[in-house]
Amino acid sequence: MTATLGARPAPGRGRARARHRLTVLGFMAPAIIGFVLFFGYPLVATVVFSFTKYDLINAPEFNGLDNYAYMFKDPLLTKAIANTLWFVVVLTIARTVFALGVASVIARLKSGVGLIRTLCYLPSLAPPVAATLVFFMVLRPNGGPVDNLLGVFGIDSPLWFSDPAWAKPGITAIMLWISGDLMIIILAAILDVPQEQYEAAELDGAGPIRRWWHVTLPTISPVLLFGIVNSVILALQLFTQAVVAGSAGSGAADATGSTKYLGFPDNSTLTFPVYLYTQGFRYFDMGYAAAMATVLFVISFAVTIVLVQRMRKNSTAEEGGPGA
């Protein structure tokens, strides 16, 4: 990943190399154990389940590629994939840009920083189910605050979680509203940019926008990469907000996020994980759910590799440094 040169021991110094290896191993040991136990084992189990018929109660029965074959005649799966792709594209871009924007504004504030920072972060402190429900109430057409506000300008409020065309944008709005965590991460990174870099740029006569573009952005790019990858994962795993928005839209919200009708309205909130959950725990077909999980994992892992490689290339090119 990085072009750090200092730590690589010169060849031939066998003992130093062994010691270096031991150090790395020591630092990574808990992670390696944890990785095997809490990721490796579930991954193997998931892949194994995906070749079986498994009703969650009786021992899985091998059924070859049946689960994978069924994917091709499952109309809801197509819908779920389309919904999740929508979120991966829209939510990832919107969330990263939004968080970066808000963090950049906050970073420039001179007074009241603490208060505004806290206000912006407040929503991400709320339990996800409650946050979604409250947002639902705020967006509620016919008497909600946003509806009233739009009414002042003579605009009809969208029906949000009742309209298949607006349910996903509505959920995206919720996700932006609770993106305070990413905002704070980016803010911390922005404030962490060494002051002398700005001073140097200022001496060269760069205005604030130029400084932001040429100093801030490149320096915080590792954190931005985190933001993008984190948003992609969030989009891929979007579950609670989709379930709660769907249940509230169908008029059956409850305080814990359980629901009678997943995907309301018209399956527009049926994300891949929601459908996976439905198949595994509502229809008791864990084999199929595991096949879905396997496919999701393989595709998203491949996308991540491409994304990470590309980000690395870009940042390397921009900074003019040697590649890894």
Place this chain on the structure above:
Amino acid sequence: MRKHTRAALLCVAAGMATALTLTACAAGKGGGASSDAAAAPGKDDKLTLTVWSNYSDREYEEVTKALKTFNKKFPNIEIKHEGSQDDDKITAGIRSGNTPDVALSFTTDNIGQFCSSGAFQPLKAYIERDKVDLNQISPAVREYTEYKGNRCAMPMLTDVYAMYYNKDMMSAAGVTAPPKTLDELFEAAKKLTKKAPNGDIEVAGYLPTMGFYANRPTILAPSFGAEWEKDGKSALASSPGFTEMMTFQKKLVDFYGFDALERFRAGLGQEYSADHAFHQGKIAIMMDGEYRTAFLKAQAPQIKFGTAPFPTWKPADYGTAFTTGTIMGIPKGAKNPGAAWELIKHLSFDTDTIVDLSNAIKNVPSTKAAMESPKLEVDEQFKTFIDLAKSDKLKGNPVTPIGDAHIKAVTDFAVSYTSGKVPDLAAGLKEVDKNIDDQIAKSGK
């Protein structure tokens, strides 16, 4: 090279086998999947029975009280009642051997899975041994507690669905009697609907949107005489009832105008809040369960409402209704199956216990004796539901091994059909049939 690949494959296979054995072990743990009845406990046996339910707060207290009446028969059995346990939790518990002795589930959607997978133990041997009279329970309720002849659960209380109507709005609109047929319902809905000059709906006579509130295809099916299956196959397309259900829904939606209706509905309050549209006088007629009578009295005393059987397509069907309810079973791996059965039997058949619980949480009792009991508190509105429950015209949930997949499929279809997206109703229903059959075939049960 080849050898290497083979070795690698073998390694993977070995890994898979290990993983499978592990899960198989976990799944096979705990005894008691046998079809023999475990012996009842002695009168003074000391043991603890764990009960899981999804009740909370006040309902939890009332159910706990009902469970404790078991101590009159077995004073030394301690009952531990854990609320807020949903079906996912029950499944996880059973799979890993961490099970209660008795599990209560709110939904009848999963009975097919519970019975066919062995998650709930078969009760046949107990019923035969104790010569339990199942005729005490109405046929529809008996149906939703078993799957393919395997009874693995008993009902606790039931919910029955019927029509609610706003009396003041009815008389203001000149509707003199509650509608009994779909045509009458349609006419009443038209008269009761109020539109603003700009076309916005202010009051909907009857809100048809499928999936919203209690408008679920299962709940509506009995009123249309709709049949879910025939010879083990999904039979929506060949059931005139489903065709009529879709046509009727579409006729209503077209009357309101799809967009206007959606705008109106999007502003309605949540089902489980005082903002329910019927409480607020925004809908005049609706389908709902008996529990709504209590909520209306507590939260909207200004609403004068009546209840009646829901109008039917065919006059001969009038008096039919959908029923569902809480079910109880002995999970596989339960530590005290014998005692668990005694508790289930007690809750299923002890008239005083059922009546007290029914009075406390306003559900319909599940036995005929309890429904006849003079101690049962029945007011004018609640009586409709008791009368429906006493009749043999009740219909239960269509039991499948695929949870509520079939219900979701029909709901989804109804939404797209009423929005005008489906040109050919019959072909559309056939496609839904195929999807349901595929899903069932996939489950292999």
Place this chain on the structure above:
Amino acid sequence: MTATLTKPPVDVTADPEQPARKRDVGGFLNWVATHAIGLALGLMFATPVVFVFLTAVMSDDQAFTADLWPREWHWENFVEVFDKAPLLQYLVNSLTYSLLATAGMLISSIPAAYALAKLQWRGRNLAFLLVIGAMMLPPQVVAVPLYDTWSSLGLTGTLWPLIVPYFLFDAFSIFLLRQFMLTIPQSYVDAARVDGCSEFQALVRIIVPMAKPGIAATALFCFLFTWNDYFGPLLYTGEVKDQWTLSLALATFKGMHIVQWNSSMAVTFLTMIPAVVLFVFAQKSFVKGITFTGVKG
């Protein structure tokens, strides 16, 4: 990502034409504009939380209706929820879970992140990708084999299945910490090595103090994620009420056909208070860490 050791001077295309006077006026307007936007953002973000509070003090009949301003103020709702659920006990459990998990995460993730960010070893890129990959298995599926394992160890009904993993591996935190550490110039680490520091000393003396804002942020997220975690505690401690966390208290206010919205929101609001307090304190440590590294630059 970064090539910090050999990083050339930042490429800023200078614009010498810009007169200084114009910049001062622009600076003031800029100040006003930024603060106006900041304030608007703050208000926008706060609004829904205000509704949590307003719903919490409504009567049961008004809560969750279109009527958003309390007709009567039922302050007693905040007291009554303590009668309905043993919230103090839940608070203790929540603190146990969140604090232990956060502590465990710091112990396990800081060294791993350092190894991934600042040490050179074969397989490091692969290891990093695997860390990211570990976040991509849907938790709903992962829960199935893991629950069975914990159950066979007899640890269901306790919070340990939720806490123990943090002492070993938390992909999110490792990833985040690594990215923060990458923003620290490699030259600092190299300087430490030249001074004869071992890698461990370099980590403790140089990286940890410099990455303080990042560490504080990661710890905060870990704490808040576990604080608001609902499905984890429900799955593992659902049947043992003594072990419930505050987030599960919401389940107390939902019945078969009823939800007590005012109580739900009162508990939500109460649950948020410790988190807000923590955030207000944690944000000071961001600032401190920031000035520390900033001055040193």
